[in-house]
Amino acid sequence: MPHNERIGSTANSINDIIQALKVAQNIIILPHKFIDGDGLCSAMALGLALESLNKKVAVSIEEEEIPNTLNFTSANRLVQKKASIDMMVDLAIAIDLGDLERLGSRADIYENAPNKMNIDHHITNSIDADLKLVNSEAAACGEIVYEILKSMDISIDKNIAECLYIAIATDTGGFRFSNTTQKTHHIIAELVSTGIDVANISHRVFDIATYTKIKLMGKTIENMEILNNKAVAFTAIPYDFINELMPSVDDFEGLVNIGRNIEGVEVSVLLKENEPGVFKGSMRTNKYVDAAKISSAFNGGGHKRAAGFSIQGDLKEVRGILLTEITKELSEHKPHTQENS
Ligand SMILES: [Mn+2]
Structure with missing residues (x-):
């Protein structure tokens, strides 16, 4: 051309x-x-x-x-x-x-x-x-x-x-x-x-990544659970860990993709506990789940394949609420071929 x-x-x-x-x-x-x-x-x-x-x-x-x-x-x-x-x-x-x-x-x-x-x-x-x-x-x-x-x-x-x-x-x-x-x-x-x-x-x-980012990657992987018949990768970085490490905003960049890139995963969620009980969430999806739709239920939004949200509570409780919503979306949508952008 x-x-x-x-x-x-x-x-x-x-x-x-x-x-x-x-x-x-x-x-x-x-x-x-x-x-x-x-x-x-x-x-x-x-x-x-x-x-x-x-x-x-x-x-x-x-x-x-x-x-x-x-x-x-x-x-x-x-x-x-x-x-x-x-x-x-x-x-x-x-x-x-x-x-x-x-x-x-x-x-x-x-x-x-x-x-x-x-x-x-x-x-x-x-x-x-x-x-x-x-x-x-x-x-x-x-x-x-x-x-x-x-x-x-x-x-x-x-x-x-x-x-x-x-x-x-x-x-x-x-x-x-x-x-x-x-x-x-x-x-x-x-x-x-x-x-x-x-x-x-x-x-x-x-x-290139800072050593701090590599440590965050380690924690992201260490705490990762693979759920819903391997369709969901869920992980959280606790406040105490963040507070001790003092990472920059840049250091969190892309961490949620670690879960998304696991074979078979449709939804990847990363929770960052900014203050005790106060979580900032990132969500990435691969093919058919609408991340913006799920995130909008938790004061968030974004794009179909990438969204963010905020949620408060104790981790176990927050995890349960999120997984319920994700499970609902997963079961409502039959996978179909679609451009992944
Ligand atoms: Mn551009």
Whole structure:
């Protein structure tokens, strides 16, 4: 597919976007809260490119710090906390989000900007913007930014390539998810040709974990029960363990997937006891159980395959309540083939 064919894109043409980027001088780029590889790194790639055109650029994130797994690129210098931003913004770009709620405390920066742009690839996008480039066919915003840079004749140097690589690699789960296309691989081939260190990037982004996280993984596995004829993986990390270990929020990332990846498991639940008797739950499902539906019964929600909730009580009691709901959902739904995304 030629690079200028943009199936699924809406609103403005890429030329409108390019014109606005050329005119703007002070640009703030805003990825979503709970920052991830695509949000941060597509923002930084665009930021580096705009800097090369002598524009003043900041990437503002909601988090106090860049997560460990993403905290190694030279582009990180573009990242500023909201409080330290001291420029008169003439263009705000909301990137990798389809809902302004996902800007968190930074929504006002976007709302108050004289020019608003939204670059996104979510199929549900309700953002009001002066300029909008939404391409739900793109595997990552990194692919859209790549296309913008090509159209602007901005050369993709090693630093930009590194950011785009991380953006695309993370949103495709390391080129394994169904959003990975021939075009994805064509773009990646060009990025790799700049000399980026793929092995090092992959190790940093996908493999490295803090020792604290490894200990949490150990506890997650140690406490795991396989129930309901092996369809449910249930585990809890107790308050005392957390209190002694003092993990960061990052350290809990992905722990619930350990249960989900066990052969035959449909529902994986991980309970984190934040305070004695106060649990934050994560739920992942594989094929047919609606995690959002179950979670909504416990002050939570999310997506069909990934949701979160809150529940209070003693662990035994909480476990019983949750398993009753999960068992009900499991028995109500006959497995059927469905895209697992
Ligand atoms: Mn994304």
